[in-house]
Amino acid sequence: MSDLVTSSAKPLVAICVGPGGVGKTTVSAALALSAAQVGKRACVVTIDPARRLADALGTGQLGNEPRLVSPGAGQGWPGELWALMLDAQSTFDHLVARYATSGAQAQAILANPVYRNISAALSGTQEYMAVEKLFELVESASFDLVVVDTPPARHALDFMEAPRHLLRLLDNRVFRLLMTPTRAGLRAVEVGANVMLRALSRVAGGQVVADTVQFFTEFEGMEEGFRARAKRADELLRSPTTSFVLVCSPRRDTVDEALYLVAQLSREGLEVETVVANRCYPRYGSLPLEVVPGTARGPLAGLVANMAQLAVLSSKQDEQLARVREAMPKAALYQVPFLTGEVADLEALQKVASYLS
Amino acid sequence: MDTLSFFSQSRVLIVTGKGGTGKTTVSGVMANLAARVGLNVVVVQVAAAGDRLEPETANLCRLFGEQAVLGYEELSLRPGPPGQVKARSLRPDTALVEYLHLHGAKRLSRRLLNTGALEVVATAVPGMPDMLVLGKVKQMERAAAAGQAGAADVIVLDAPAAGHAVRFLQSPHGLLEAAAAGPVRAQARDVVEMLEDPSRCQVVLVTTPEETPVNETVEVAQLLEDRAAVKLCAVVVNARFPPLDLPAGLSVPELAPLAQASGLALAPGELASLASAGQLRRQRMEAQAAQVARLASELPLPQLELPFIFSVDLGPAELGTLTDALQASVANWQPVGLP
Numbered sequence: 156m157s158d159l160v161t162s163s164a165k166p167l168v169a170i171c172v173g174p175g176g177v178g179k180t181t182v183s184a185a186l187a188l189s190a191a192q193v194g195k196r197a198c199v200v201t202i203d204p205a206r207r208l209a210d211a212l213g214t215g216q217l218g219n220e221p222r223l224v225s226p227g228a229g230q231g232w233p234g235e236l237w238a239l240m241l242d243a244q245s246t247f248d249h250l251v252a253r254y255a256t257s258g259a260q261a262q263a264i265l266a267n268p269v270y271r272n273i274s275a276a277l278s279g280t281q282e283y284m285a286v287e288k289l290f291e292l293v294e295s296a297s298f299d300l301v302v303v304d305t306p307p308a309r310h311a312l313d314f315m316e317a318p319r320h321l322l323r324l325l326d327n328r329v330f331r332l333l334m335t336p337t338r339a340g341l342r343a344v345e346v347g348a349n350v351m352l353r354a355l356s357r358v359a360g361g362q363v364v365a366d367t368v369q370f371f372t373e374f375e376g377m378e379e380g381f382r383a384r385a386k387r388a389d390e391l392l393r394s395p396t397t398s399f400v401l402v403c404s405p406r407r408d409t410v411d412e413a414l415y416l417v418a419q420l421s422r423e424g425l426e427v428e429t430v431v432a433n434r435c436y437p438r439y440g441s442l443p444l445e446v447v448p449g450t451a452r453g454p455l456a457g458l459v460a461n462m463a464q465l466a467v468l469s470s471k472q473d474e475q476l477a478r479v480r481e482a483m484p485k486a487a488l489y490q491v492p493f494l495t496g497e498v499a500d501l502e503a504l505q506k507v508a509s510y511l512s
Numbered sequence: 513m514d515t516l517s518f519f520s521q522s523r524v525l526i527v528t529g530k531g532g533t534g535k536t537t538v539s540g541v542m543a544n545l546a547a548r549v550g551l552n553v554v555v556v557q558v559a560a561a562g563d564r565l566e567p568e569t570a571n572l573c574r575l576f577g578e579q580a581v582l583g584y585e586e587l588s589l590r591p592g593p594p595g596q597v598k599a600r601s602l603r604p605d606t607a608l609v610e611y612l613h614l615h616g617a618k619r620l621s622r623r624l625l626n627t628g629a630l631e632v633v634a635t636a637v638p639g640m641p642d643m644l645v646l647g648k649v650k651q652m653e654r655a656a657a658a659g660q661a662g663a664a665d666v667i668v669l670d671a672p673a674a675g676h677a678v679r680f681l682q683s684p685h686g687l688l689e690a691a692a693a694g695p696v697r698a699q700a701r702d703v704v705e706m707l708e709d710p711s712r713c714q715v716v717l718v719t720t721p722e723e724t725p726v727n728e729t730v731e732v733a734q735l736l737e738d739r740a741a742v743k744l745c746a747v748v749v750n751a752r753f754p755p756l757d758l759p760a761g762l763s764v765p766e767l768a769p770l771a772q773a774s775g776l777a778l779a780p781g782e783l784a785s786l787a788s789a790g791q792l793r794r795q796r797m798e799a800q801a802a803q804v805a806r807l808a809s810e811l812p813l814p815q816l817e818l819p820f821i822f823s824v825d826l827g828p829a830e831l832g833t834l835t836d837a838l839q840a841s842v843a844n845w846q847p848v849g850l851p
Contacts, residue, residue: 175531454770460756462790465793495796
């Protein structure tokens, strides 16, 4: 983590990947905070923060733009911490406005009755919009470090794939049926003229297919802009200044999923340099052999049983962490304990950050 | 409530909750409990289109001692009948193929799939992939209702997590609004009918006794009732630390005389460890109790409870322990009375 926060390469991007439910959002925010603590201007892009954390970061009132987080009383840091909560829909609206060939075209698209649904599907929901927002922040050159909390998707790799997903959709052969190339760009076809579309009509209902064709008619000419941008976003994700942070917990199932992610990234030539194992139960040392659980009499029986239970748990956790170390010998591994209480304010976030250096 | 009555409430139990709180575990434990009283169960895990790995299916299989990954065909996890547990996963693309076959587009279906038509359908008709999967579940439920040979008595649907679950269960309603006529509308109507009938379908929420999961559970419950019109059966509080009798004072000076009186010769370091482990335990138990109470006040649903397991992996031994616990919890079931 020290490399991430002290590196002078600007702007640096840290993408936090990992299975759901392991505390990725908290770790993402803590990482940005530790950069602010060493004097950097850091921004964290959250996707779905817990309500109280969102309030602590001031993102509860936020739109889609970064907002400076003010330290609480008695706190302060030499750099700056900024935060935003992604609003996927509004990000796509901005893209439409940007790539429309005229104001009238943008209006027509935004007013289309199926726009809302189709834009959600077309952009791969939150994943692509998160990449888009990241791209925008990096282009603005306002930050030394941008940390992205990836959406709680079933497969965190969806995030990496998001720009290519959009490109693939644009290249999709059935999609191409809906548009025919013209000199200007693409034009939508007649539904009745095409056997595939008739079959789709049978599945989806005629009206919906017609509405969709209409949407793509209005979309004509914008395709190239989207395509170029998606390509550059993809390049950003794969650039040398983009770093991956894997967040997991010391459980068999989350480690399985985490190692799978690492293997997938590795297949793409991308390395995970940092691992954060979150929610680790502490080791308390062991009791001498004579103190056998269940035979301790009297008021200490419960305490002895407790210690034995926690000892079993922590040794199994160690086994899982060993699997991670073995699979990723070059990665820096940080352990964050299961903290008492929710991470719902900046003080608690600073506590998490303290385990990341 | 006795176990058989619990499972007689509904044919389909949809299990959902925040990611990481134990949805798949609870699905497996419920299935195992139903099997114990002689019911034949199928656990259906819902996979999104294009999934390359099914960690959830591997977890479910491991719970029953199987090293396997689930597919379209049912896999037996516990022998029977009676009391058989089978499992399968349902994906939108295979559901789409079946649907097209049923609507006379058999020849085209493979071509459509190969050209990535599902993506286009998902784009053109958002909610369609989800509804196709629910349509398949409805088909299984109808087979169960008709007492068809090979059909299960109970279907446990290991559904997508929290927010995704709302979108998933909302899909037929959305399609009813969007699609004017035709087979999609008919299918959507049938699925809505199933979702809205508590004797056919109910939702079981899963949470851990922690602040954020409880917050999300309360929110999701509200959204499901408003947007998907499904009946909420119960909330399962998973991974609760089992109760333990601890001395009132947990500092080293307070414990030293107790250690002496018990005849335990402990070095100071060992006593300190005992003390801080005890403090952690107490703190966790109290925090969890507070969350459980908050859940009860913010979401007036019957609560079932499963204990925390001091391990990192769950297999058949743990399945047995958890099934015992669920059985005891169901026996203590207090249906929420009308005011």
